[in-house]
Amino acid sequence: MKTSGTAIKKILIPLLFVTIITIVYALVFTLSEFADSPYSSLKDFLVLAFQWVSIAVGTFGLLYLFSINKYVFAVTFPLLVTFSTFLAYFRYTVNATLTPMTIELALINDLRTNMQVVSWQLIFLMLLAIAISVAVVWLRWKKVNFTRPLLHLIVAVGIIFMTNSLIPQLKRPLTQRMPYSIYYTFKTYFEIRDVAAEQRDTFTSEAVADSDSLVVVFVIGESLRSDHLQINGYERETTPYLVKEDNIVMLTDIYTEACFTHTSVPHIMTQADSLNPQKAYNEQSFVTIFNNAGFRTTWIANQESVSTYAYFMNECDTLIYVNGSKSVYTFDKWLDEDILPYLEDELQDSNPTQLHIVHSIGSHWWYNSHYTDEFERYKPVVMSRVVSSNTQEEMINSYDNTILYTDYFIKNTIDLIRDKKAILVYLSDHGESLGEDGYFLHGTDRPELHYPAAFVWYSDKYAQSFPDHIDNLKNNSGKRYRSDYLFHSIIDAADITTEYKNPQLSIFR
Ligand SMILES: [Zn+2]
Known part of the structure; x- marks a missing residue:
């Protein structure tokens, strides 16, 4: 009896130890990332609770792995707890999360700027985290003994593998939340850096700007359907500002093959077409042609940087992250108007020819985050982040409110360039x-995803300089184009002469 009792104890004590530290970790840290998750019913709450438990199981596997060897534990556990404290502090105080953008900002900023975010509360909490984790390490060394480490190792790795790879529904929430988000975010950060540093020499021939002053603004829209715009005939008044603009031409029949942000944006930016889709991933974008023609180029990102298009962001002279600490798991306001002060600033640059690429958050899911209260015209709106808990009416209402807000954002963008010789090209990445x-958002290939909103606005000065462009544009407005048109048209809009432009794909011809 005594021996079997001891054997059970030998197994139980380590498991109990790992279970307790897992529960405390999941309560203190993982929960910080659920604090603002909207839910509207018991069912939603259970979905969130299930996610939290799943992440806790994954965390159990990791802490289990760390615990087996006491030296490994003495190094990894205090590091993990202290870094998690640092992240949870910013999540609770300013709702900022660890993203590849925040890592990059932390690394580019000088030490003094970085020190400005450090407060005495943060220092106190991190010291407390070190003290507690050292006490836990002491407990592990003195009281917990992992006999048969190989067996423990197999079980721990099995749990990590199961939660990180085997169950796809688990993988995404897990990779975006602590502790795993620390690993995955740094991994993404380094992938993006590698892509940005790639050697791509696509456009070696000359490009010449034929105008001595010209501002081109390209707004990459998000999930905006062409048929939900009032200006295109939608029954709701979703674009009250755009309908008042005289110099606007809607492109009403644009077809995009790709229906995800990460596949559509690289396609739009490059010479990629249906015959050569790989050009989206191994060629430079039109940004280099603008650079070669002497334009000053800027990318203002109100969306995360993704490895499929990070190269193009870094082709620009200036790369600005707006709201770089937001992730799809934050639910507070994340607004496109935050772009405007940066754009206004960049427009002051002395270079007379400028290209500004604005990657907007537009109508991205958790719609309510992407418009302010005054644009909540259509009600009731979605109350739950669990899509199936909302009615179709609520989904459409919230979605249409994002369009009202986009209309306002575009109007404000136009106001910044109205008096210049300027053109604004808008194309959403997909619908x-x-x-x-019964389908919502854009997870599965569906017909309605292939018809993104697209239009061109031009200033009076632009129209005076390029009357033929405008006539042709108006003639082409109802024609069907694949999104391949963008590359050739934007070069044409900028009045750049280059052998890489295919006039047949330009909406200005
Ligand atoms: Zn998208």
Whole structure:
């Protein structure tokens, strides 16, 4: 009896130890990332609770792995707890999360700027975290003994593998939350850096700007459907500002093959077409042609940097992150108007020819985050982040409110360039499902995803300089184009002469 009792104890004590530290970790740290998750019913709450438990199981596997060897534990555990404290502090105080952008900002900023975010509360909490984790390490060394480490190792690795790879529904929430988000975010950061540093020499021939002053603004829209715009005939008044603009031409029949941000943006930026889709991933974008023609180029990102298009962001002379600490798991306001002060600033540059690429958050899911209260015209709106808990009416209402806000954002962008010789090209990356056959958002290939909103606005000065462009544009406005048109058209809009432009794909011809 005594021996079997001791054997059970030998197994139980380590497991109990790992279970307790897991629960405390999941309560203190993982929960910080659920604090603002909207839910509207018991069912939603259970979905969130299930996610939290799943992440806790994954965390159990990791802490288990760390605990088996006491030296490994003495190094990894205090580091993990202290860094998690640092991250949880910013999540609770300013709702900032660890993203590849925040890592980059932390690394580019000088020490003094970085020190400004450090407060005495943060120092106190981190010291407390070190003290507590050292006490836990002491407990592990003195009281917990992992006999048969190989067996423990197999079980721990098995749990990590199961939660990180085997169950796809688990992988995404897990990779975006602590502790795993620390690993995955740094991994993404280094992937993005590698892509940005790639050697791509696509455009070696000369490019010449034929105008001595010209501002081109390219707004990459997000999930905006062409058929939900009032200006295109939608029954709701979703674009009250755009309908008042005289110099606007809607492109009403644009087809995009790709229906995800990370596949569509590289396609739009490059010479990629249906015959050569790989050009989206191994060639330079039109930014280099603008650079070669003497334009000053800027990318203002109100969306995360993704490895499929990070190269193009870094082709620009200046790269600005707006709201770089937001992730799809934050639910507070994340607004496109935050772009405007940066754009206004960049427009002051002395270089007379400028290209500004604005990657907007537009109508991205958790719609309510992306418009302010005064644009909540259509009600009731979504109350739950669990899509299936909302009605189709609520989904469409919230979605249409994002369009009202985008309309306002575009109007404000136009106001910044109205008096210049300027042109604004807008193209959304794809559409959005809003309940067609029961589908929502843009997870599965659906017909409605392929028709993004697209238009061109030009200033009076632009129209005076390029009357033919405008005539042709108006003639082409109802024609069907694949999104391949963008590359050739934007070069044409900028009046750049280059052998890489295919006039047949330009909406200005
Ligand atoms: Zn998108």
